[in-house]
Amino acid sequence: xxxxxxxxxxxxxxxxxxxxxxxxxxxxxxxxxxxxxxxxxxxxxxxxxxxxxxxxxxxxxxxxxxxxxxxxxxxxxxxxxxxxxxxxxxxxxxxxxxxxxxxxxxxxxxxxxxxxxxxxxxxxxxxxxxxxxxxxxxxxxxxxxxxxxxxxxxxxxxxxxxxxxxxxxxxxxxxxxxxxxxxxxxxxxxxxxxxxxxxxxxxxxxxxxxxxxxxxxxxxxxxxxxxxxxxxxxxxxxxxxxxxxxxxxxxxxxxxxxxxxxxxxxxxxxxxxxxxxxxxxxxxxxxxxxxxxxxxxxxxxxxxxxxxxxxxxxxxxxxxxxxxxxxxxxxxxxxxxxxxxxxxxxxxxxxxxxxxxxxxxxxxxxxxxxxxxxxxxxxxxxxxxxxxxxxxxxxxxxxxxxxxxxxxxxxxxxxxxxxxxxxxxxxxxxxxxxxxxxxx
Ligand code: ACO
Numbered sequence: 001x002x003x004x005x006x007x008x009x010x011x012x013x014x015x016x017x018x019x020x021x022x023x024x025x026x027x028x029x030x031x032x033x034x035x036x037x038x039x040x041x042x043x044x045x046x047x048x049x050x051x052x053x054x055x056x057x058x059x060x061x062x063x064x065x066x067x068x069x070x071x072x073x074x075x076x077x078x079x080x081x082x083x084x085x086x087x088x089x090x091x092x093x094x095x096x097x098x099x100x101x102x103x104x105x106x107x108x109x110x111x112x113x114x115x116x117x118x119x120x121x122x123x124x125x126x127x128x129x130x131x132x133x134x135x136x137x138x139x140x141x142x143x144x145x146x147x148x149x150x151x152x153x154x155x156x157x158x159x160x161x162x163x164x165x166x167x168x169x170x171x172x173x174x175x176x177x178x179x180x181x182x183x184x185x186x187x188x189x190x191x192x193x194x195x196x197x198x199x200x201x202x203x204x205x206x207x208x209x210x211x212x213x214x215x216x217x218x219x220x221x222x223x224x225x226x227x228x229x230x231x232x233x234x235x236x237x238x239x240x241x242x243x244x245x246x247x248x249x250x251x252x253x254x255x256x257x258x259x260x261x262x263x264x265x266x267x268x269x270x271x272x273x274x275x276x277x278x279x280x281x282x283x284x285x286x287x288x289x290x291x292x293x294x295x296x297x298x299x300x301x302x303x304x305x306x307x308x309x310x311x312x313x314x315x316x317x318x319x320x321x322x323x324x325x326x327x328x329x330x331x332x333x334x335x336x337x338x339x340x341x342x343x344x345x346x347x348x349x350x351x352x353x354x355x356x357x358x359x360x361x362x363x364x365x366x367x368x369x370x371x372x373x374x375x376x377x378x379x380x381x382x383x384x385x386x387x388x389x390x391x392x393x394x395x396x397x398x399x400x401x402x403x404x405x406x407x408x409x410x411x412x413x414x415x416x417x418x419x420x421x422x423x424x425x426x427x428x429x430x431x432x433x434x435x436x437x438x439x440x
Contacts, residue, residue, distance in 0.1 A: 019035065019036040019037070019039075020033050020034060020035050020036055021033070021034045021035075021036055021041060022034075023049065025049055025051075027051050028051055030049075032048060032049055034046075038072075040069055043059075043060045043068070046058040046059065046060060059427055059429070061429055065251075065256070066324070069251075070251060070256065070259070070424075071251065071259065071414075071415065071418065071421065072418070072420070073250065073251070073411065073414060074088070074111070074414070075087070075088065075108060075248060075250065075407070075410050075411055075414060076088075076108075076248045076249060076250040076407070077089070077250075078249065078250050078325055078326075080323070080325035080326040080327050080328070081327050081328060082328065083326065083328040083329050083330065083331050084331065085249070085331050085332065087104060087107055087108055087247065087248060088107050088108065088111055088112070090107070090113075092244075092245065092331055092332060092335070093331065093335060095107075095244055096241050096244050096245060096335050099113070099244065100211075100212070100240055100244075101212055101213065101240045101243035101244050101247065101403060102119070102122065102123055102126060102211075102212050103119060104243075104244045104247050104406070105126075105184055105247060105403075105406035106118070106119065106122045108247055108248050108406050108407055108409075108410040109180060109406060109409055109410045109413065125181040125185075126181060126184055126185045126212065127185070127208050127215075128185075128208065129181045129182045129184075129185035129186065130185045130186060130188070130189050130206035130208075130215065131186075131189070131205065131206055132186055132189050132190065132193070133163050135163070136156060136159070136160070136163070136190070136193075137193065137203055139156065139159055140152060140156060140190075140193050140194065140197050141197065143155075143194075143197060145197070145198065145200060146198065147194075147197075147198065148394055149191065149194035149195055149198055149394050149395055149398050150276070150279075150280045150286075150394070150397045150398050150401070151280075152190075152194040152197065152198075153187075153190055153191060153194055153276060153398055153401060154273050154276045154277050154280065155273070156190045156193075156194070157183075157187070157190065157269055157270075157272050157273040157276055158269060158270050158273035159269075160182070160183075160186070160269040161267050161269035161270045161273075164179065164182065164267075164269065167179045167267035167268060167269060168265075168267050170262070170265050170267065170268070170416055171265075171416070176268075176413060176416075179267070179268045179269070180268070180409050180413070183268060183269070183272060183405055183409060184405055184406055184409070187401065187402050187405045188206075188212070188215065188216035188219065188402050189206050189219060191216070191395070191398045191399070191401070191402055192204065192216060192219030192220045193219075194398065195220055195392070195395055195398075196219075196220075198392075198394070201224060202224040203219075204218065204219045204220075204222045204224065205219075206219060211236070211240075212240065212243075213236045213237075213239040213240040213243060214231050214236045216239070216402070217229075217231035217235070217236060217239065218231060220391075221390070232346050234342055234343070234345065234346045235343060235346055235347075235389055237342070238339050238342050238343045238385065238389070239389070241335070241339050242336070242339060242382060242385065242399070242403075243402065243403035244403070245332045245335060245336065245378060245403075246332075246378065246382075246399075246400050246403040246404055247403045247404065247406050247407050248404070248406070248407025248410060248411070249404075249407065250325075251411075252284065252324075253278045253279070253281070253283075253284045254275040254276070254278040254279040254284060254285065254404065254408065255275065255407060255408060255411050256278070257274045257275045257277070257278035258271050258272060258274065258275035258408040258411060258412050259411055259412065259415045259424065260274075260424040261274035261275070262412045262415055262416065263415060263421060263422070263423045263424040264423050264424075265416075268409065268412055271408075271412060272405060272408055272409070272412075275404075275408045276401050279397060279400060279401055279404065280397055282319070285379075285397040285400040285401065285404070286396075286397045287319050287320055287377070287379040288320070288379040288382045288383035288386070288396040288397065288399075288400065289383060289393050289394065289396040289397055290319040290320075291319045291320035291356075291379055291380055291383045291384075292352065292383040292384065292386075292387055292393050292396070293319075293393065294307070294318075294319050294320075295352040295355050295356055295359075295384070296352065298355050298359070299355075300355065301354065301355055301358040304355070304358050304359050304362055305362070307359070308359075308362055308363065308366065311368070312366075312368045318359070318363060318369075318374070319379070319380075320376055320377060320379045320380030320381075320383075321363060321369070321374045321375065321376055321377065321380065322372070322374045322375075322377065323375070323377045326375065326377065327373035327375075328373070328375060329375045329376070330375060330376060330377045330378055332377075332378040333375070333376045333377060333378055333380055333381055336378065336381040336382055336385065337381055339385060340353060340381055340384065340385050340388075343385050343388050343389060344388060347388040347389065347390075348388075350384050350385075350387055350388040352384045352387065353381075353384050356380060356381060356384055360376055360380070382396070382399075382400075383396050386399055
């Protein structure tokens, strides 16, 4: 029996293309012609596939979104098989070499590289929104001295929502732009305050005469008894490049959290707190911290085979290796290796880099890793650089969150302006008890 009629014809008219999929339901022997768009099947098309009139229709089941596109996006292009990453069409290699983080943040959010006048205005807006309300300091003072800076950052981002109640008006373009300025500007300040709090030192206020990365380094490291601090320009440039590399990475765990929280029209402060919380985990932005702990534990190249044995026997994971999408070398890891050389020219060589390089060499020639397409990801080398620059291990995920804010905001705004998007609400396959009654 062929029942392609209704949906098949309607869909063909709608798309005007012959791209389609013919599906035969072996339960009913019916055949359906389902339209394909951009090489994808719209999951709601499956609803017409039913075994009876009362059947709600076929669902797709995809735990952890392994093969589901949740949106259309024009922000970041990633080809995991070829190791390609582009922001708004520009290769990450060219952006890392030729553009500053603030230019890249503008690009992600506005879709085009800024003209000189636009860059001047954008830089001004970001620079003049770096200060936080004095009450934010008091609020941060309430954290215990050994609180993890990422926990402090997640909470403080959420708390900003209470300082800017107009941020709720997420459909007002002017107000949205203002919150974007605030979030991109304030996240380094919050990050640095979290660090200063953890070491019991006075907070250093932002300086309007410093660049984005330089200002952050000054807020982190400037002694409180002086008003002057000159971070090494090589280190500031290296940090800025790391910010470029971390700015966006299409629909990853934290970006998805930003979109999901934002889809209920929650304000961007609480939505980015949700995104930061997702980033915190050791399988995502917390991996760079775990990499350094793992390399420290290995201690010397002689112990690499022991670690590899533990990984291959399933006792642990090789942190900084593997990626849901990249099945070849992460292009960011390649650029980061070069950044490492420039940083070490100032700080001296971090001995962990030799263990990391040795580990990479062994892993890339081992059948276990080859068969599973496990290559170093961005986090394998970033932590080593951060450590050489003097950042404590706890701060590594925070250093990831600072630049990722621009990506989260670009994706959040795109989601709000996308007429197809609605509140995110996945379905489930219920596997619990069938109807039963409470006794008595
Ligand atoms: N070490 C050892 N084995 C691994 C690793 C690893 N790092 N990553 C994946 N594998 C193995 C799995 O054991 C599995 O093997 P199996 O088929 O024999 O069961 C196979 O490779 C596939 O692994 P999955 O867990 O299904 O892959 P998934 O796409 O779900 O996970 C992830 C991706 C989370 C990044 C994973 O590779 C991982 O845990 N890596 C270590 C943590 C890390 O570096 N995270 C940072 C990611 S990049 C970022 O967020 C910026």
